[in-house]
Amino acid sequence: MMKNLLKITPIACIMLAFSIMSCEADQDEMMEVQQTQSKMLTANATIESSDLVGRWELVSMTSDVAVNLNDGEPDSSTNILEETDCFNAMYFHFYDNGNVETGQAKLNFTTPGGFSCSYGAYSANYDVVNENDTTKLEVTFDLNGMTITETKNISLSSETDGEYLTVTLTAAEVDGASYINDGRENTVVGDVTQIETVYKKI
Known part of the structure; x- marks a missing residue:
């Protein structure tokens, strides 16, 4: 069982790394969208x-x-x-x-x-x-x-x-x-x- 666990662990680590990178990319995209929406809201807001x-x-x-x-x-x-x-x-x-x-x-x-x-x-x-x-x-x-x-x-x-x-x-x-x-x-x-x-x- 230990041998199998050791074989699986590196693959799991790689998958986890890809998952983390994907989450970071999603977060970056989400932040860009939020900034764009915020800018649009600011530009379109009623001006006093x-x-x-x-x-x-x-x-x-x-x-x-x-x-x-x-x-x-x-x-x-x-x-x-x-x-x-x-x-x-x-x-x-x-x-x-x-x-x-x-x-x-x-x-x-x-x-x-x-x-x-x-x-x-x-x-x-x-x-x-x-x-x-x-x-x-x-x-x-x-x-x-x-x-x-x-x-x-x-x-x-x-x-x-x-x-x-x-x-x-x-x-x-x-x-x-x-x-x-x-x-x-x-x-x-x-x-x-x-x-x-x-x-x-x-």
Whole structure:
């Protein structure tokens, strides 16, 4: 019996090792699923005005169509921050009293091969509206004696390195040249229907 037991034991050990490795793999997969679900829940959760309080700085700006804003160095890209540094300083600073300060930029093409970058810091009032599984940021400000309200789709997400605010520029805003006033045919900006900006909380 001892001989049989000794013969079985190494095989049993190998099977046990495979079983442990399988359990560890299952646990890793389960943790990945839980993290993904947690991230999705965070991104899809109802956003309150208080969730925005703080300063958010631009870290990503992506268009749905590749554009060429620097004469092909590098080639056309959907990563607008690779094409120009005009927008690098953009930010939002939300306060708990309903006020927001924001730095916004606009790229203006003037003559073939020439462009200028205009930048300004503004103060406004803001509100967050949740409806139909969509969260909208409403920013209200006075311009030349008129009260104007701009509405943008937003979402929040949490990553291991911080919190992120995504602000999506709608097709109408893109057409209105909110960020890029295109004066050249080869930039392809006219084909863009959506720009997604991502801000990180600091």
